[in-house]
Amino acid sequence: MELLQLQYFCKVARLEHMTKAAQELRIAQPALSKTISRLEEDLGVPLFDRRGRQIQLNAFGKAFLGKVEAALALLDDGQREIADLAGREQGKVLVSTTTHKCFSEMIGSFLALHPDVQLRITQAPAAEKEQQLIKGEIDFCFTFPPLVREGIDGVSILTEEILLAVPPGHRWANRTTIDLAEAAHEPFISIKEDNPFRWMTDGFCQQAGFAPHIICEVDEHSAVAHFLQTGIGVAFWPQTLGEKAGSAHLIRIQKPYCLRTYQLAWRKDRYLSQSARTFRDYVVRYFVDLQSRT
Template sequence: MELLQLRYFQKVARLQHMTRAAQELHIAQPALSQSIARLEEDLGVPLFHRQGRQIRLNSYGQAFLAKVDIALHALEEGRREIHDMNGTERGHLHIATTTLARFSEMIRAYMEEHPEINLRISQVSTEEAIPLIEAGEIDFCYTTPPIDKPGIGSVPLLREEIFIAVPPHHRLASHTLINLSEIADEPFIGMKEGTRLRGMMDQFFSSRGMKPNIVCEVDEPAALRSFVGAGLGIALLSACKREEASPLVLLPINDPNCRRTIQLAWLEKRYQSQAARSFREYVTHYFAKDAKS
């Protein structure tokens, strides 16, 4: 049994697709298939159910994958710690983000202070972020909504207010506060289902036993603001888009308390290099200082 076989098996097991695994591993599919076959021969049991070109882990494969994940993770942690000790790991960070809210400004400020850091950034969904964290494939995830799972550490960075955006001449434009119950029948411009802002909208309304009257769905905030400005409806808008909202009027929501939390999350058992520890301290301080200003 070779280390490379275990890495190949892990990739095939995660993707459940031999061709895609071969492409990501940059090897020929026949060579990958032979490697998996030799591993199964060594173990004395098949690890996959095979039906034509489709494969999926069987009970043996699931049990073996759990141990392979632990073993490869431990080896990677050892490699990182040794490299950190001799100084070769200090300049590398992989950050995933589920939102760009306030992220670009923070990263730009960080890179200006730490130009020696080799930074890799991946934009992912929350559903994609959790397995990446648990597999130890990223150092941190900048995320909203917060991730609350055993083994995943986190620190809240900021709580951001969510507003109701209305056109300047809307009947509600002169209000200083608004309750969702007052706008239950208003036509809403909403983000498409599956987006974070749409999820928040549905959650806020559901908490008061209501459903938003959505007349138009869009896939980007710029379109949402455009349709609101055209008078087609009103919408939820986060505080980070406040400067881009003009000439729309943003109304604070009194009930319910409509806010979202952005956090920095990481795998607690993952070894953190000097660069990772420094980054976490920087980001925490950055948003704490910003909250006081």
Template sequence: MELLQLKYFRTVARLEHMTRAAEQLHIAQPALSRMISRLEEDLGVPLFDRANRQIRLNAFGKAFLVKVESALSSLEEGKKEVLDMAGLERGIVSIATNALNRLSPAVKAFRERFPDVSFRIKQIAPAETYSIGELLEQGTADLGFGPMSLHKPGIREFPVLQTEVFLAVPHGHRLEHQSSITLEHVADDPFIEYKIGHPFRQVNDEISRRAGIQRTIICEVEEPAALGSLVQAGLGIAFVPGCKGDEVTPFTLLPIEGPDQRRAYFVSWNETRYLSEAARQFQHFLGEYYAGKQE
């Protein structure tokens, strides 16, 4: 039984799909199938039920997966401890995020201070924010970063950034030169919005509800860049977060009058797993970095 077999088995077991597992592992499917078959021969029992070219983890496989997950997690934590003994400059930070555009400047600033620290970043689709918590539970990621609290047992988190929400209007908009606006002034304007399920959509819906307006949404997007591009093109207006030090935008950001409108970004981690020195340092750095953006 080899370590590589266990890693491959874990991926196949999680996906229950040989083709997708092979693609994720960057290995030919026949080679992956042979490796799983050899593992089953070594164990003397089948780990999957196979029917009509589909595979399902059976009772043997489920029991074995628990032990494999534990063993691989212990080995990964051991690797982190050894790297810590070699010093912070040899560290690796693994982070899962659905807000890469907001996180990237902080990563850049941290690497300027610690240039030899490596990052492994897993970008999560906004509609799959829940998977950040799963990656933390599995030990696949050291830290999570995003605009929503995870609310999961064993996962600790704290807010590192509060961004004010502005109304983004294209240049030439009738309200472009206002010092601030109320949302009643734009109740009939077309809005660019995130798709349902996106964490920002939930925040924006609540802002509109409190203001007593019902937006006319003409387009739904998944990424901030797409939203900004459509506002810039003059197709509509949108809610956009901003904070001190942000780059100049190709549209106008108007402060919204009324109750304070803010979005919180959280850093999260699994308190039951070993957190490397590099990850702990980056965790603290995020608090320091974003504090300077809120003065």
């Protein structure tokens, strides 16, 4: 059993498509098929169910994939640790984040202080971030709600209020506080259902005793702000994006107390380079200072 066989197997297992896997690996498909067949011969069991040109990971393959991914992750950690000890690590840090204004400002200030760190930033949905972290594809992710899972460690870095935004001229435009139950019959402009922000705000409404009457669903808060200006409804709005609400009026929600918390998460058993540890420590200090100023 060779290391290359295991790496090829992981690629085919993730894609469940031999041609696509061969293209990404930049090798000929017959050579890839032969490598996978040889691995199956070594193990004595098939790892894929084959139906014509279609392949699908079977029970043997699924069990083997978990072990192989863990083994390859350990080898990768070992290489990174040795490179770090030898002074060759070159400061690479892989982070999955959101478009949140506070995170982009923090990343900019970190790079200004640590120009030698090679920070690679990606965006991904919450579920995908968790898988990236588990598979060792990234060092850290910023996530909400916080990940609660064995093998994942993290620290809460940012807690913000969620406010109620009302359009200009709304009857509540002079209010400073409100109980959310008062908005039970209001039309809501909302983030789409597949977004954690929507899950959270639906939960706030449930605590207040109602299901929101959604008249408009959008992908991001900039679109929410646009529709707020039209006066068609009210919306939930993050405190740290207050200035991006335009002319909408923001009201603090007294009951229930609406908060969301972001977490910086990492894998407990993954080796973190000196640069990664420097980044983690900076993030924690940055948001402690930020919260103390607000």
